[in-house]
Amino acid sequence: MLAGGKRAVERHTVVNKKLLVRDRLKKIMDKDSPFLELSKTAGLGMDYGNFPGAGIVTGIGWVNGVACMMLANDATMTGGTYFPITVTKYIRAQEISESLHIPAIFLVDSGGVFLPLQAQCFPDKKQGGTIFYRQAIASSKGIPQIAIVGGSCHAGGAYIPTMADEAIIVDRIGTLFLGGPPLVKAATGEIVSEEELGGASMHCRVSGCMDYFSGNEEEALSSCRDIVASLNIPSEEISKDISVQLPLFPSSDLTALSGVEERDRSTTLEIIARIVDGSRFHEFKPLFGANLVTGFAFLDGQLIGILGHHGALTSADALKGCHFLFLCDLRGIPVIFLHNSPLDRQTSADSHPEDLGIALKDKAKMAATVSNMQVPKIAVTVGACLEDDCYTMCGPGFQPWLNFAWPLACLSMKQDTEDFKRWKSEMKDFNVEAGNLDFDFPVGSAFHASCNTLIDGVILPEHTRKVLSLSLSVIRQGQETIKRKQVTTSAVLRIVETVTSKTTHVQAGHPTLTPDRKTHLDELIRNDRRLTPDK
Incomplete structure (x- = not known):
């Protein structure tokens, strides 16, 4: 159904170089997936005219074997704008998603509300803002909300991706703002482009409103499929696809990485690649929060969330960490913390007290999030865990379920680590398995922490995957036991x-x-x- 007519389709595909809405749905759903389309005739015979499909396609399709509710704007119909019937159809799809407890995927390509009819789109309980209200309620119930911005996302519609659990935006195609460049010029006199005001790079790198940057639509739709695979929702297709694979890189490389003095983002990713199944890592918010790596992976077939830092956490890092940890807790996904604080932590000389205060406030939020998580938490100090990273990254005081460290790791609340650095240079040839205990372990070293039961043990870097796999297995067994336990009100009689x-x-x-x-x-x-x- 060419809802907007041939000219609109040509403008959409040739001029704007975008996929049609049904082509987008085909690419995001499984091959040969059925599509149960809803309310196909909505919008016909309205008092204000005929609008086939109400300018939106809704229905249930399967993504990685998981049934999902699709809500996709048809931008060939008056630019994907919302009529009163569009809002009604949208909310009905949300109601079905909530009642069936299936994820909702929003394919956003809309200019907002159709202005001549905006007075009919907002006042009632089941209009306008109810869309955003239902997003928040569904998310609180553990129903994933995923959005792809593949075109205009303006005015009130901008709330849809920003209220989603995870959001993707397409470079040079997707734009997100409440008021566009003409409004900015009229209000302030400033001349600004759409990309500068609300493009993919700005929202992924600066505002943090978007979580994933995609170079084209195909990449965005593929990224959405990866997100669905990380939702921890059982499905026959997922179970077939995640047969356990060994990492593509040898674990012996981790020994060399443990001695690296200066670590950066690439080092963290190299460590992860030598731990997880198939070295596959679905990174979350890769362009926001430069000092913290977050994402999903499988370890011996078990879905896990991973946080690894390689620098002092900033405000952006902390907000990113809060968002990711909340998703893991909501979905029941165990979390692995990789501690890697820099030994020489320095505050930038040009940092303003206000910025430092904001960073402290946001790191406190992350520490509170870590404290209140219900899912299993396992910590591994691969480099160092210093100062307030001991709080935000689930250090010993924040009660990780299991806590390990590599031999050359450092755990300390002090910034003065000169004694540790000298000891570390002597330890490079130390054979852990030989059981040599003649060393005078300095305060802050992994061995000192282990001796004082601050951590659960020192492990060889090449054994990290095996130790984590065994830890997850034990935790899984305990959780199954808890599920089988009947509630009693007294001790055994x-x-x-x-x-x-x-x-x-x-x-x-x-x-x-x-x-x-x-x-x-x-x-x-x-x-x-x-x-x-x-x-």
């Missing part, structure tokens, strides 16, 4: 068989025995040698 072959439950504590009951117990003791004291 001992059961005593009486001489009348009836069962008597002796209550916890010291109950008063009735004469009849006391007689039964005395007779039982006399007739059972196991209960008679030795003479």
